[in-house]
Amino acid sequence: MRAANTLLGSILLCATTVAANAQEPPPLIAPFGAEILVSEVLLDVLVTDRKGNAILGLQPSDFLVSEGDRPVEVTAAEFYSHRALEGSTAPVAPAARFLLFFFDDQRGRNADVPGLLNRQVGAGRDAREFLAHALTPTDWVAILGYDFKLRLFADFTRDREVLARAVEAATTGKPDRGNWPSRQPVEEGTPSLSRRLPAGDELRDQTATIYEAITLISEASTSIYGRKNLLLFTAGFGRMNRFRQYEPDPRYYEPMIESLNDANVAVYAFDLTEPGTRHPFADAMSQISSDTGGRYFADLSQFEAALTRVAAETSGYYLVSYRATHPSGLRGFQHVKVRLANPELKLTARRGYRFGD
DSSP, rough: OOOSSSSTEEEEBBOOOOTTTTTOOOOOOOOOOOOOEEEEEEEEEEEEEEOBOOOOOGGGEEEEEEEETTEEEEEEEEEEEOOOOTTTSSOEEEOOOEEEEEEOOOOTTTSSSTTTTHHHHHHHHHHHHHHHSSEEEEEEEEEEEEEEEEEEEHHHHEEEHHHHHHHHHHTTTOOOOOOOOOSOOOOOOTSGGGGSOOOHHHHHHTSSSSSHHHHHHHHHHHTTTTTTEEEEEOOOOOOOOOOOOOOOTTTTHHHHHHHEEETTTTEEEOOOOOOOOTTTTTHHHHHHHHHHHHHESSSSSOSHHHHHHHHTTEEEEEEEEEEEEETTTTTTEEEEEEEEEEESSEEEOEEEEEEOO
């Protein structure tokens, strides 16, 4: 969600630690006499103990935030949750939770890596079990897939039967409903991806790579207020260098990560390869999860326990706010770092936001 060119525009985003070898961009310096715009930045931050339980009751002084090497003053920290937390006296603001199940279809790889398709079907079975029993009344869920283009099997809904059918279709090769308004009816006032996704051949043309598909999903979700959690079931993707090591594709990776961060989408990657498998694309799944404030799950004998863990960790989050300044007319991506005053607690956040039109 992009910063508005107003005195107090609002952005919803997260921050995460930049990869160890990444270089911080030079500080933004406005030309003499240039107009400076002030925006309110909202950092969406998960804070848990070492067991993954959400921590309530933190104050602005508990969060240490910097843009590049420049500390900023945190002005507010409010806890949001999609459910009532029993036994808590700390203030909790109500919020919906958004889960996007995304299945990277492995049928094309199954001949080279036998067992991948069985693992995909097993992931679908565990996902249906999770959706049947673990959803709360405030959860919204969408089901998507990818083979040679992005596929929308179900727009955001709370209908468990619709979701079960959509997951089965996404994991067993059944056709999607297509992003046509008549096939994706959306009730007025409900969150929707299909409203902002292209249809038909345009959807195919704009998602020739899975990078572009994920980017398009994040852009379609920018108008949905709140943290979105993309549950990515895949065996990994990307390219390998001459040493057969994974490296991000510079044409697609950074724009995808910036779009995910800007739209407040955290990626939780579930490795579809057999437990104990070591492969270079594991690094791809780990990196995309880290760069968006999510988590990478490897060596899974089954998937429901990992889904339950995601549900626990995303039960609530803080919106940490501060004011940022940028020269008028300048566009870019601002790297942000956030830490906790208490090092015993665990923080999960993302790495920045876009600014300018």
